[in-house]
Amino acid sequence: MGPEEFRAAGHELIDWIADYRARIPELPVQARVGPGEVAGKLPGNAPEEAEPFSRLLADLEAIVVPGVTQVQHPRYFGWFPANATLSSALGELASAGLGALGITWQSAPALTEVEEVVVEWLRELTALPESWKGVIQDTASTACLVALLAARERATDYSEVRGGLQAVGAPLTVYTTEHAHSSVMKAVALAGYGRDNLRLVAVDPVTYAMRPDALAKALDEDVEAGRRPAAVVVNVGTTGTTAVDPLAEIVPLAQRYGMWVHVDAAMAGSALLLPEMRWLVDGVAGADSLNWNPHKWLGTLGDCSLLYVADPAHLIRVMSTNPSYLRSAVDGEVTQYKDWGIPLGRRFRALKLWFQLRLDGVEAIRARLRRDLDNARWLAGQVEAAPGWRVLAPVVLQTVVLRHEPAGLDADGLDAHTLAWADRINASGAALVTPSLLDGAWSVRVSIGAENTERADVEQLWRLLQTAVEVAEAG
Amino acid sequence: MGPEEFRAAGHELIDWIADYRARIPELPVQARVGPGEVAGKLPGNAPEEAEPFSRLLADLEAIVVPGVTQVQHPRYFGWFPANATLSSALGELASAGLGALGITWQSAPALTEVEEVVVEWLRELTALPESWKGVIQDTASTACLVALLAARERATDYSEVRGGLQAVGAPLTVYTTEHAHSSVMKAVALAGYGRDNLRLVAVDPVTYAMRPDALAKALDEDVEAGRRPAAVVVNVGTTGTTAVDPLAEIVPLAQRYGMWVHVDAAMAGSALLLPEMRWLVDGVAGADSLNWNPHKWLGTLGDCSLLYVADPAHLIRVMSTNPSYLRSAVDGEVTQYKDWGIPLGRRFRALKLWFQLRLDGVEAIRARLRRDLDNARWLAGQVEAAPGWRVLAPVVLQTVVLRHEPAGLDADGLDAHTLAWADRINASGAALVTPSLLDGAWSVRVSIGAENTERADVEQLWRLLQTAVEVAEAG
Numbered sequence: 001m002g003p004e005e006f007r008a009a010g011h012e013l014i015d016w017i018a019d020y021r022a023r024i025p026e027l028p029v030q031a032r033v034g035p036g037e038v039a040g041k042l043p044g045n046a047p048e049e050a051e052p053f054s055r056l057l058a059d060l061e062a063i064v065v066p067g068v069t070q071v072q073h074p075r076y077f078g079w080f081p082a083n084a085t086l087s088s089a090l091g092e093l094a095s096a097g098l099g100a101l102g103i104t105w106q107s108a109p110a111l112t113e114v115e116e117v118v119v120e121w122l123r124e125l126t127a128l129p130e131s132w133k134g135v136i137q138d139t140a141s142t143a144c145l146v147a148l149l150a151a152r153e154r155a156t157d158y159s160e161v162r163g164g165l166q167a168v169g170a171p172l173t174v175y176t177t178e179h180a181h182s183s184v185m186k187a188v189a190l191a192g193y194g195r196d197n198l199r200l201v202a203v204d205p206v207t208y209a210m211r212p213d214a215l216a217k218a219l220d221e222d223v224e225a226g227r228r229p230a231a232v233v234v235n236v237g238t239t240g241t242t243a244v245d246p247l248a249e250i251v252p253l254a255q256r257y258g259m260w261v262h263v264d265a266a267m268a269g270s271a272l273l274l275p276e277m278r279w280l281v282d283g284v285a286g287a288d289s290l291n292w293n294p295h296k297w298l299g300t301l302g303d304c305s306l307l308y309v310a311d312p313a314h315l316i317r318v319m320s321t322n323p324s325y326l327r328s329a330v331d332g333e334v335t336q337y338k339d340w341g342i343p344l345g346r347r348f349r350a351l352k353l354w355f356q357l358r359l360d361g362v363e364a365i366r367a368r369l370r371r372d373l374d375n376a377r378w379l380a381g382q383v384e385a386a387p388g389w390r391v392l393a394p395v396v397l398q399t400v401v402l403r404h405e406p407a408g409l410d411a412d413g414l415d416a417h418t419l420a421w422a423d424r425i426n427a428s429g430a431a432l433v434t435p436s437l438l439d440g441a442w443s444v445r446v447s448i449g450a451e452n453t454e455r456a457d458v459e460q461l462w463r464l465l466q467t468a469v470e471v472a473e474a475g
Numbered sequence: 476m477g478p479e480e481f482r483a484a485g486h487e488l489i490d491w492i493a494d495y496r497a498r499i500p501e502l503p504v505q506a507r508v509g510p511g512e513v514a515g516k517l518p519g520n521a522p523e524e525a526e527p528f529s530r531l532l533a534d535l536e537a538i539v540v541p542g543v544t545q546v547q548h549p550r551y552f553g554w555f556p557a558n559a560t561l562s563s564a565l566g567e568l569a570s571a572g573l574g575a576l577g578i579t580w581q582s583a584p585a586l587t588e589v590e591e592v593v594v595e596w597l598r599e600l601t602a603l604p605e606s607w608k609g610v611i612q613d614t615a616s617t618a619c620l621v622a623l624l625a626a627r628e629r630a631t632d633y634s635e636v637r638g639g640l641q642a643v644g645a646p647l648t649v650y651t652t653e654h655a656h657s658s659v660m661k662a663v664a665l666a667g668y669g670r671d672n673l674r675l676v677a678v679d680p681v682t683y684a685m686r687p688d689a690l691a692k693a694l695d696e697d698v699e700a701g702r703r704p705a706a707v708v709v710n711v712g713t714t715g716t717t718a719v720d721p722l723a724e725i726v727p728l729a730q731r732y733g734m735w736v737h738v739d740a741a742m743a744g745s746a747l748l749l750p751e752m753r754w755l756v757d758g759v760a761g762a763d764s765l766n767w768n769p770h771k772w773l774g775t776l777g778d779c780s781l782l783y784v785a786d787p788a789h790l791i792r793v794m795s796t797n798p799s800y801l802r803s804a805v806d807g808e809v810t811q812y813k814d815w816g817i818p819l820g821r822r823f824r825a826l827k828l829w830f831q832l833r834l835d836g837v838e839a840i841r842a843r844l845r846r847d848l849d850n851a852r853w854l855a856g857q858v859e860a861a862p863g864w865r866v867l868a869p870v871v872l873q874t875v876v877l878r879h880e881p882a883g884l885d886a887d888g889l890d891a892h893t894l895a896w897a898d899r900i901n902a903s904g905a906a907l908v909t910p911s912l913l914d915g916a917w918s919v920r921v922s923i924g925a926e927n928t929e930r931a932d933v934e935q936l937w938r939l940l941q942t943a944v945e946v947a948e949a950g
Contacts, residue, residue, distance in 0.1 A: 003493040005561070017572030036809075039589075056565075056833055065573075067584045069582050071574065079578060084574025093568050097495065097496070099558075101546040107554065114517070138820075152667075160670065162670070167669060181798075186796050194634060194642060196637050334510045344614060
């Protein structure tokens, strides 16, 4: 495809996207297709001959749109805010248009340096320590794996360049809570620690936050038994309830054993743009790494996950390679992001952040985050005041975990009731919420923070919740 | 930014991209900025207030374009073809516009099922075994790590769910050659095998391909010493010379010890669309995984790396997580790509491939690949026929490794001469080639295959090479 064909098709696609975004509020939030339905509409082979763009656009409309859950919908309250601001979408388009190659500084100096600059902008905006350096990863899962690999190599004095983890004697142990994201257990498994060496430290029964006394006890027991504590993953805003582990109390315990402290603030990190929310990471200066995802609440189109580290030289030593075909005369003077994570090549992802911050401005982003925090408090207030309803966890961010608890139901009956009314709302297409297990029972998470969710949408959700349980009870 | 602002800015950006792509041939291929030059042009803080789109566009033009090496230039012969076809750029734009969330099948069924379909299209187009299943990863580095993690877990009967690699007794060993991509050694290190347990098997001095007899000997020695061969990475088209390890001879040796066979065809995989090139992977039915990057020669905008596996159930078992908030009623009936790699969330990357294959058509893509193979053979013929010049490795794909070897230079002098004339070409902006070490001496790689590289561009390169050495000799 040449530039002129691209120009014609590109204009059509821009109009299609603008129209699509404008009509999202009229679409059902949850996709209504069954397994295999989308695939069944596609041919079994790639076409030998080129097709006209109009056919692609028609398939986008007829097959793809009905096949995605509309997470940009104002009444999307599902998993987590997965905002894809149109300002950042323009940045992605610019990246696609440039088609730059991000394998070394030399292959695209601007790709590296714009990333350095915007990552530093966001460090300053979130008040992380001035000496910390950041890098864009794809997701929090990868960032956590990178952190636990860095922790493993620090604890073993770079076993990777010798006999590997398999040659290490005393088993290394990792600590977090049962409320950690599933990616933490996955990272522990993939990094080779083994799930038996992951300690799920007890949490406070009300806040679901890690208990420092329980961590201290677990550390003592492991050290006593000859194991070597290597890392603790501190959850700032858990997926289930947005619980906040007490970082300031965890850091001194970790330092006693030279452990790596990784802060997982994947969703909550956006809140650090608000000075009044920085208590979330009190004590962060004593941590080793922190990760958060602008591709969630902040609204940068995915993938855009930020990993900050206190000691970049260590990360580079763990990750670096230096083949002859990638060497250049300026190697000592520039940042080589290939040595800051797993992939060698990277996209020009920094443009998404650059465009979003400049086209939207920080002030408007802060106002939106505060709007969402207010909306969550408002909803929690309504729920708490309504008979039969309960808020199940402190509302410290934009998530409200709730349950309708009619009298006379046993545990199984209550679970069935909860899943039934949540499913009714989701199937209606009017809103989307996420059922989730808490203390072994089903609850419903209402995660507020879609870009276009206003108070009126939350009010409508609250009416939907009340209607749904009435219908469920009647049924 | 609302849909109407996006529409206006989007049209401007589409025009800018079309104009930019059209004038790439007039730009210097290699970026001419020095370290820190791009960063120095950017403000130290993110803006509080929104900026007009015109300012972004002006900065793209003035700061970003001069700051990237133009790998879409017709005389880009550097690292490897890093094509970013405009058809696939439209797919990326569609993905950005949709802003879908790829965490489970349920969050965006079409995101999963379009990926399943296009990955199967490409399996069929490359004639990989019918029972194999594929998944899009970000890069070959990640794909290799995933393969070596899968190998590790197969060799240890899923040590990850018990004591981890650190509890495994006999050391696991991995085999490849010194010509493997640097990401292989990195994956060995990160997966915890340890670099001491990576065997660089001897290669044939002419073809640079792995010698099966040397592999057999290394395996025997390791087993004799109580080590456990876990995996072999077979290089199909090495980065340095596009050497092709003899897969069909390696597979039976690997099967003798139950080893995982991973085929790294990152660049060369595109050639498998041509029936006459399928000899590259003779014996692949006995392998366990194969990776290739449509984001290289095929021309899909990065990131788009395909990993195919013979046994997806094993990969899923290694990678799976199942938190309550991601469960759904259809879990048993659908593909959950979160369990096929490291990241939980994924972008709608399949759209890039879907758009490219449909808008360009397979026939035209095959013709382009054949054009590049022809051009490489033509250049190799010219070089071989010219006094003082030498082709240093068999030209089996689109890469020509060459050197100008004037009489009377010792090894150091020859290295200096090579680096000088390569640097002269690159600094001129007229073309880009990559110096690379081969057998301890500097050579120059000419990697043909940019989307717009025609015979005339290769002819011009050949004139540039001849002029550059004359100037270097005169200087």
